Amino acid sequence: MAQQVGRKPFVRDARWEWITRHPRYLRYLTREFSCLFIGAWTLMLVCAIARLSEGPEAWAAFLEGLKSPLVVAFHLVSLAFAVYHSITWFQLTPKALPVQLGEKFLPDGVISGAHFGAWAVLSLAILYLAGAF
Amino acid sequence: MSERQVEIEVLRYNPETDKEPHFQRYSVKCREEWVVLDALNHIKETIDPTLSYRWSCHMAVCGSCGMMVNGEPKLACKSFLRDYPGLIRVEPLAHFPVERDLVTVIDDFVAKLARVKPYLIPKPAAPEAATGEYQQTPAQLKRYKQFTLCINCMLCYAACPEYGLIPEYIGPAALSLAHRWNEDSRDGGREQRQEEIAATEGVWECSFVGACSEVCPEHVDPAAALQQVKIKSTIDWYTEHLMPWRNK
Numbered sequence: 001m002a003q004q005v006g007r008k009p010f011v012r013d014a015r016w017e018w019i020t021r022h023p024r025y026l027r028y029l030t031r032e033f034s035c036l037f038i039g040a041w042t043l044m045l046v047c048a049i050a051r052l053s054e055g056p057e058a059w060a061a062f063l064e065g066l067k068s069p070l071v072v073a074f075h076l077v078s079l080a081f082a083v084y085h086s087i088t089w090f091q092l093t094p095k096a097l098p099v100q101l102g103e104k105f106l107p108d109g110v111i112s113g114a115h116f117g118a119w120a121v122l123s124l125a126i127l128y129l130a131g132a133f
Numbered sequence: 134m135s136e137r138q139v140e141i142e143v144l145r146y147n148p149e150t151d152k153e154p155h156f157q158r159y160s161v162k163c164r165e166e167w168v169v170l171d172a173l174n175h176i177k178e179t180i181d182p183t184l185s186y187r188w189s190c191h192m193a194v195c196g197s198c199g200m201m202v203n204g205e206p207k208l209a210c211k212s213f214l215r216d217y218p219g220l221i222r223v224e225p226l227a228h229f230p231v232e233r234d235l236v237t238v239i240d241d242f243v244a245k246l247a248r249v250k251p252y253l254i255p256k257p258a259a260p261e262a263a264t265g266e267y268q269q270t271p272a273q274l275k276r277y278k279q280f281t282l283c284i285n286c287m288l289c290y291a292a293c294p295e296y297g298l299i300p301e302y303i304g305p306a307a308l309s310l311a312h313r314w315n316e317d318s319r320d321g322g323r324e325q326r327q328e329e330i331a332a333t334e335g336v337w338e339c340s341f342v343g344a345c346s347e348v349c350p351e352h353v354d355p356a357a358a359l360q361q362v363k364i365k366s367t368i369d370w371y372t373e374h375l376m377p378w379r380n381k
Contacts, residue, residue, distance in 0.1 A: 008148035009230035009238045018227070018294045021204045025294065028342045092341065096360035103272045 031088050034081035041078040090115040139163045139214060141172055143184065144224040146231050154231060156222070157181075163214055169223065170198050170209035173235075186235035193350055196286030199226050200235050206291035206348045227291040228300075242287055245303045248329050249311035254322025261319070273318040280313035280358055282351040289345035289355050295338050302338040303329065305345035305355035312358040315365075331366040339363070 019025050051062040065071065093115050094108035127133065139161055146154035159176050167175075170188055177184045188198040191210045198209040201224040203217065214221070229237035261267045289305035290296050296304050311330045315323045329335055339359045346356040372379055 006149065007232070009232050010146055010148070010151075010154060011230045012154070012227075014227050015297050018297060022344070024344055024347060025342070028344075032340070092343065092356075092360075095343075095346070095354065095357035096364060098357065098361070100272070100276060103275050105275075 027088070031085055034085040037074075037078040037081040038085065041075070041082075086119060090119065135165045136162050137165060137214075139172060140220045141169075141176070142220060142222045143173070143176075143235065144231075145184075145234050147183075148233055165215055167214050168210050169200075169202055169207070169212040169214065169217075169221065172214060172221075173209060173223070184235075185233045194284060196284035199286040199288050199291070200224065201227055201291065206288035208286060208288070208350050211350055226287055228293070228297040229287070229290070239287065241300065242285075242290060242304065242307070245307045246285070246310065249303065249307045250322055250326055251307070251310040251314060253314065253317070253320055254325060255319070256321030259319075259321065267319040269318055276318075277313050277316035280309050280316070280353055283310055283313075283353045283355075284351055286350060288348045288350060292344035292348040294342055294344070295340060299334075299338055301334045303335050305339075305359065306353075308336055308339075308362060309353055309355040309358035312362050315362075327366070327369070330362055331369070336362045336366065 019029065048062060051058045066075075090112050094111040097111060099106040099111060141159045141161065142156045143159065144154050145151070145157045159180060161172060161175055161180070163172050163175065170191060173184065173186055174188075186198065186200065186209070188210065189195040190197070193208050193211045196208070199206060200209050201207070201222075202209065202212045203222050204224075206226060209223070223235065225231045225235045225237045229239060229241070232238050255262060255267075259267075283306055285306060287306065293302075293305055296302050308330055311326045314320045315326060331337075336359050339356075341356060341360060343356045346354045349355060
């Protein structure tokens with residue numbers, strides 16, 4: 001009979017080393033952290049509605065505050081994160097929403113393309129309603 | 134046939150003598166067309182017979198030789214030396230306890246796999262039960278075929294940060310295999326599997342990193358399976374709470 005060998009499995013603490021293991025993890029973290037900026041921007045939108053309800057002076061003061069370089073910079077960074085989040089998210093849609101037609105699946109590009117198209121149309125509609133054109 | 138001197142660093146751990154693992158470096162003459170597994174076999178045969186690792190088929194079918202090659206979860210039999218011009222660092226699969234050298238303890242994965250019931254559970258009173266013949270159209274097969282290709286190599290577990298942080302998480306391969314059976318037209322076991330896979334420790338621990346699909350050597354795309362389970366489970370919840378008349 002074979003000699004009994006004692007087991008002593010070693011647990012390596014590698015809970016956080018994944019972050020630097022491959023660029024994909026940094027891309028993932030960027031996508032996840034983008035929510036902080038998008039959330040902060042949404043809070044600002046709520047504040048804007050509150051100022052608007054307080055009357056024309058409060059609204060004008062709020063608009064004046066938007067011109068500060070810090071707020072402009074915050075808008076640009078938030079926009080960049082929102083665009084990055086939207087693009088990476090729409091690129092993933094074919095995984096979540098496969099469309100099977102008979103024995104074939106619709107190509108990934110058609111599904112993500114439809115999302116990009118809807119995004120563009122809705123953005124243009126909002127810009128139109130906002131009087132940008 | 135060209136040969137070159139390859140520098141390989143292997144994580145060694147002997148549970149009987151070592152307190153913790155350490156790297157050991159080997160310099161071996163390898164053929165250019167070899168894979169990392171060939172180099173390990175060469176080391177074991179000619180330099181160090183105590184080197185321990187799992188392998189079997191040498192053709193990316195058995196799923197035994199999963200290990201970290203330069204920090205990426207890989208099948209050693211599918212990692213060509215020509216793709217690694219410099220030092221090759223080989224470690225046991227991340228997120229699993231190390232039994233000895235490159236051999237990991239995989240009990241956790243095996244137990245989770247059993248929990249999701251990855252086998253056909255016939256529909257109650259299925260007409261096929263009498264004849265024993267379960268027919269399926271090519272389109273019905275196509276629906277889940279991709280998810281049948283899993284070889285249980287566990288590379289996706291080593292790639293998944295969520296599994297590293299939350300060991301209770303059922304994980305990509307087991308959840309994908311549950312989805313594979315749920316999508317099978319012959320199967321009637323979805324309700325039994327949902328208890329495990331639609332739970333917090335099931336698909337809801339997944340934050341869609343997508344690394345599982347990137348490292349999968351069989352292109353199973355576990356990330357796709359998991360997002361599809363999330364959508365179906367969400368529809369279940371809304372059906373149950375907003376359309377009570379549809380509940381049985």
